[in-house]
Amino acid sequence: MSTLTAVxxxxxxxxxxxxxxxxxxxxxxxxxxxxxxxxxxxxxxxIDDVSFSYDLGKxxxxxxxxxDIPEKQVTAxxxxxxxxxxxxxxxxxxxxxxxxxxxxxxGEIRIMGQDINAKSVxxxxxxxxxxxxxxxxxxxxxxxxxxxxxxxxxxxxxxxxTLDESVERALKGxxxxxxxxxxxxxxxxxxSGGQQQRLCIARATAVRPKVILMDEPCSALDPIATAKVExxxxxxxxxxxxVIVTHSMQQASRISNNTAFFYLGELIxxxxxxxxxxxxxxxxxxxxxxxxxx
Amino acid sequence: xxxxxxxxxxxxFYNSNELKVLGIxxxxxxxxxxxxxxxxxxxxxxxxxxxxxxxxxxxxxxYREKLDLYRKSGQEFTDYASEQLTAQKxxxxxxxxxxxxxxxxxxGALYNVxxxxxxxxxxxxxxxxxxxxxxxxEKTRLNDLQDEQDxxxxxxxxxxxxYDTAKAKLQDAAVAAVNTLNYSTLSNKSWKTDPTYxxxxxxxxxxxxxxxxxxxxFVAETKEREKQAVALIDATPAITNLNEARSNFxxxxxxxxxxxxxxxxxxxxxxxxAVTFTxxxxxxxxxxxxxxxxxxxxxxxxxxxxxxxxxxxxPDYTSLNQPLYDSLPKxxxxxxxxxxxxxxxxxxxxxASEFQSKLAQRRIRDIEQIEDNISxxxxxxxxxxxxxxxxxxxxxxxxxxxxxxxxxxxTNSSWQDxxxxxxxxxxxxxxAIVAVILAIPFAxxxxxxxxxxxxxxxxxxxxxxxxFIGAIPSIVLAFFGVVVLGELLQTHSQSPILSWxxxxxxxxxxxxLNAGILLAFMSIPTIFTLAEDALNNVPKAYKEASLxxxxxxxxxxxxxxxxxxxxGIIAAILLGFGRIIGETMVVLLVMGGRIAxxxxxxxxxxxxxxxxxxxxxxVDEGSLHWGALFMVGLVLFVIALTLNYVAQTxxxxxxxx
Numbered sequence: 046m047s048t049l050t051a052v053x054x055x056x057x058x059x060x061x062x063x064x065x066x067x068x069x070x071x072x073x074x075x076x077x078x079x080x081x082x083x084x085x086x087x088x089x090x091x092i093d094d095v096s097f098s099y100d101l102g103k104x105x106x107x108x109x110x111x112x113d114i115p116e117k118q119v120t121a122x123x124x125x126x127x128x129x130x131x132x133x134x135x136x137x138x139x140x141x142x143x144x145x146x147x148x149x150x151x152g153e154i155r156i157m158g159q160d161i162n163a164k165s166v167x168x169x170x171x172x173x174x175x176x177x178x179x180x181x182x183x184x185x186x187x188x189x190x191x192x193x194x195x196x197x198x199x200x201x202x203x204x205x206x207t208l209d210e211s212v213e214r215a216l217k218g219x220x221x222x223x224x225x226x227x228x229x230x231x232x233x234x235x236x237s238g239g240q241q242q243r244l245c246i247a248r249a250t251a252v253r254p255k256v257i258l259m260d261e262p263c264s265a266l267d268p269i270a271t272a273k274v275e276x277x278x279x280x281x282x283x284x285x286x287x288v289i290v291t292h293s294m295q296q297a298s299r300i301s302n303n304t305a306f307f308y309l310g311e312l313i314x315x316x317x318x319x320x321x322x323x324x325x326x327x328x329x330x331x332x333x334x335x336x337x338x339x
Numbered sequence: 340x341x342x343x344x345x346x347x348x349x350x351x352f353y354n355s356n357e358l359k360v361l362g363i364x365x366x367x368x369x370x371x372x373x374x375x376x377x378x379x380x381x382x383x384x385x386x387x388x389x390x391x392x393x394x395x396x397x398x399x400x401x402y403r404e405k406l407d408l409y410r411k412s413g414q415e416f417t418d419y420a421s422e423q424l425t426a427q428k429x430x431x432x433x434x435x436x437x438x439x440x441x442x443x444x445x446x447g448a449l450y451n452v453x454x455x456x457x458x459x460x461x462x463x464x465x466x467x468x469x470x471x472x473x474x475x476x477e478k479t480r481l482n483d484l485q486d487e488q489d490x491x492x493x494x495x496x497x498x499x500x501x502y503d504t505a506k507a508k509l510q511d512a513a514v515a516a517v518n519t520l521n522y523s524t525l526s527n528k529s530w531k532t533d534p535t536y537x538x539x540x541x542x543x544x545x546x547x548x549x550x551x552x553x554x555x556x557f558v559a560e561t562k563e564r565e566k567q568a569v570a571l572i573d574a575t576p577a578i579t580n581l582n583e584a585r586s587n588f589x590x591x592x593x594x595x596x597x598x599x600x601x602x603x604x605x606x607x608x609x610x611x612x613a614v615t616f617t618x619x620x621x622x623x624x625x626x627x628x629x630x631x632x633x634x635x636x637x638x639x640x641x642x643x644x645x646x647x648x649x650x651x652x653x654p655d656y657t658s659l660n661q662p663l664y665d666s667l668p669k670x671x672x673x674x675x676x677x678x679x680x681x682x683x684x685x686x687x688x689x690x691a692s693e694f695q696s697k698l699a700q701r702r703i704r705d706i707e708q709i710e711d712n713i714s715x716x717x718x719x720x721x722x723x724x725x726x727x728x729x730x731x732x733x734x735x736x737x738x739x740x741x742x743x744x745x746x747x748x749x750t751n752s753s754w755q756d757x758x759x760x761x762x763x764x765x766x767x768x769x770x771a772i773v774a775v776i777l778a779i780p781f782a783x784x785x786x787x788x789x790x791x792x793x794x795x796x797x798x799x800x801x802x803x804x805x806x807f808i809g810a811i812p813s814i815v816l817a818f819f820g821v822v823v824l825g826e827l828l829q830t831h832s833q834s835p836i837l838s839w840x841x842x843x844x845x846x847x848x849x850x851x852l853n854a855g856i857l858l859a860f861m862s863i864p865t866i867f868t869l870a871e872d873a874l875n876n877v878p879k880a881y882k883e884a885s886l887x888x889x890x891x892x893x894x895x896x897x898x899x900x901x902x903x904x905x906x907g908i909i910a911a912i913l914l915g916f917g918r919i920i921g922e923t924m925v926v927l928l929v930m931g932g933r934i935a936x937x938x939x940x941x942x943x944x945x946x947x948x949x950x951x952x953x954x955x956x957x958v959d960e961g962s963l964h965w966g967a968l969f970m971v972g973l974v975l976f977v978i979a980l981t982l983n984y985v986a987q988t989x990x991x992x993x994x995x996x
Contacts, residue, residue, distance in 0.1 A: 140887060173889030183880035186903045196888040199898065245884070252888060 239270025398966030773855030873907025
């Protein structure tokens with residue numbers, strides 16, 4: 046961790062030097078793959094025997110999944126397409142509510158000990174604590190500033206100085222401040238793809254949620270932008286609990302502390318990332334990681 | 340040249356299945372059919388533009404000539420004086436109306452007793468027509484028998500008996516009929532009523548029917564009471580002052596009127612001479628043209644003789660207009676009297692707050708408004724009269740501004756026609772604005788609700804219903820406006836709760852507001868459908884991103900969805916506006932057809948489309964009026980085109996992003 050934080054500002058200073066960026070992201074990888082003892086953190090999200098259905102329980106998309114996601118770490122969900130990892134992610138902030146016929150048919154998801162599907166829980170309040178970053182970067186057609194300030198404004202914060210401060214902190218946290226500080230009033234749609242995705246991350250962090258869910262945040266980005274976002278994620282885990290769905294096993298191994306492998310709606314294996322990638326205990330996991338299927 | 344190895348049809352790639360007639364295959368026919376349709380649309384549009392321009396291009400030169408004649412004949416001079424008088428006459432008329440409204444208001448139910456009486460009697464007579472016929476028949480028979488000397492007594496008695504039964508029957512029927520009549524059946528719902536008058540009115544109606552006389556004691560008594568009450572009202576300081584102001588306004592009018600008439604007589608004579616001259620000149624010109632283009636010598640000779648016979652001596656306008664120039668000192672004196680008396684009248688005018696009736700207050704305020712600028716008008720017109728010169732040529736610019744800025748649209752007048760588009764344009768724009776303002780919340784709100792917040796069932800139900808509105812023929816809506824809505828607005832606008840709305844209470848049934856409401860209704864499907872399309876085009880990702888940040892569905896709609904499709908919604912509103920401004924039937928039937936610039940949205944007005952529909956069938960082709968109507972059509976076309984263009988550019992901007 047300490048070496049990593051030392052490297053990150055370094056990268057930013059190098060700016061547009063592509064070679065340097067690639068080098069530094071490589072160095073990040075080497076650092077991450079070295080054994081990295083994770084401190085025993087408290088559990089943030091408990092997923093307890095959860096089954097989930099998109100069609101009122103006729104068929105279960107997820108079946109009896111149980112895993113505990115620790116606080117202030119990065120947890121990666123991997124698995125082939127259609128295995129239910131994105132569905133599980135969207136259960137955590139109840140985005141699946143948008144699908145009328147979706148139901149959690151069994152089990153409980155608890156965040157900070159509270160069952161989020163309880164009647165008294167408001168999905169709106171839940172989402173203020175559990176932010177989300179999407180596969181395809183989706184900034185609003187507003188200015189950069191308004192995008193980051195959006196979450197705060199809908200919470201009723203109008204004070205200009207508070208907003209300015211939060212926007213600056215969020216943009217700095219997303220390593221975007223130096224690139225956009227002179228054009229905060231410009232449309233967010235004028236930024237590059239990688240910048241737009243980091244802006245979306247800044248937008249999610251601006252409201253200071255407890256958890257950030259990321260649904261394949263780098264799949265629409267080129268390698269350089271991917272490297273920057275990955276760096277950002279490793280930075281963010283100091284403050285947030287991050288759950289990331291990814292198709293790239295390299296990415297999972299580079300940035301996550303724990304990895305869960307899903308297959309056909311079931312959790313196959315969940316363990317420390319180093320263990321999963323070096324010595325998986327289940328054959329299916331090993332086959333998938335070594336590229337024999339998926 | 341190298342000869343081909345194969346003949347035309349004998350090549351290995353020849354498609355023998357394709358039927359070709361004269362070298363044109365099926366594919367070609369279909370292609371030409373669609374291409375032809377597209378081309379035809381473009382050709383038709385260009386032809387419409389050409390047609391409009393062709394019929395209207397000669398309007399301005401013609402109008403300039405007419406205005407030139409108007410000046411030369413001294414009509415312009417006369418109208419300056421006449422406009423002074425018209426403006427001043429408005430004052431006395433408003434004062435009269437104010438008094439009438441105030442009396443009507445203060446009398447309350449008493450004011451309407453006699454009209455209600457008359458209406459009840461009319462309705463009752465309708466109900467008992469058969470009994471009345473029988474009664475009349477028996478009455479005549481009895482009278483005939485009585486007239487005859489030698490009628491036997493028994494026969495007379497029998498006839499008398501039959502007559503009496505018929506009379507009793509009539510009485511019963513009349514009582515029964517009258518008892519079915521109620522205040523709620525009255526045709527004019529805004530009449531004030533008082534239950535204490537109901538029984539006396541009924542009794543009096545029966546009495547009137549039975550005696551055959553119009554006036555009963557009750558009617559006479561009511562008349563007397565009304566008279567006394569009016570006298571009392573007239574004695575209140577407000578009305579006394581108003582009456583005095585009014586007589587001051589009225590005092591100088593007669594003399595001034597005489598003066599204007601004398602001017603008008605001169606101008607009329609001048610005009611008829613001028614018209615005779617111009618038509619003779621035109622005929623001569625035509626004959627001369629004929630002379631040059633004649634085929635045979637004989638024809639040429641004929642035309643030459645005929646053209647020589649047409650006398651064209653230009654009238655001596657200077658001497659003809661001399662009486663007008665000479666009248667200036669007299670006019671100065673008369674105007675001085677007019678101004679002085681008018682000022683005296685203004686000094687007497689009571690305050691609007693002294694009146695109880697809203698309508699009277701409105702009249703008083705109108706008078707106050709005239710007070711502010713009438714002296715300026717007097718002065719301006721006087722100056723125009725003094726500097727007037729019949730020889731000053733009318734420029735083309737005057738004709739153009741006379742059309743585009745003219746506030747008068749007067750046709751088929753024996754005096755002078757004016758073609759100023761402003762009152763029509765103002766009417767059209769006013770009603771469109773009212774309609775759009777009313778339609779936006781319903782159409783855009785409906786689109787947002789259906790697209791973003793409604794359940795699938797509601798979507799399935801609401802959308803077709805709103806789209807169905809577009810299928811209602813506009814004439815049906817216009818009927819509804821004339822028969823139902825106008826009355827409804829008039830009656831309910833009297834309510835004191837609504838009196839804060841400017842222009843309320845509504846005075847007539849046919850107003851801009853009435854037409855505006857119907858047009859709003861008609862434009863809802865247009866705006867709704869287009870706005871819903873715009874909302875549909877907003878990427879789903881925006882909604883997800885917003886919800887994931889903890890926004891409520893409503894916050895998402897208001898702060899993300901609507902801003903990101905605002906240009907689409909604006910385009911929808913513009914197209915709705917275009918739809919409204921081109922609508923004809925409703926504005927023609929429901930807007931009241933008064934050609935004047937409306938002061939408030941509860942005034943009646945006329946529209947560009949309405950005037951076209953109303954007048955185009957009655958004008959001579961090629962006349963000035965014809966050209967003026969086509970100019971109006973052209974203006975309408977340009978407005979529609981501009982609106983469409985602006986809407987399309989905003990949409991394109993939206994699509995690009």
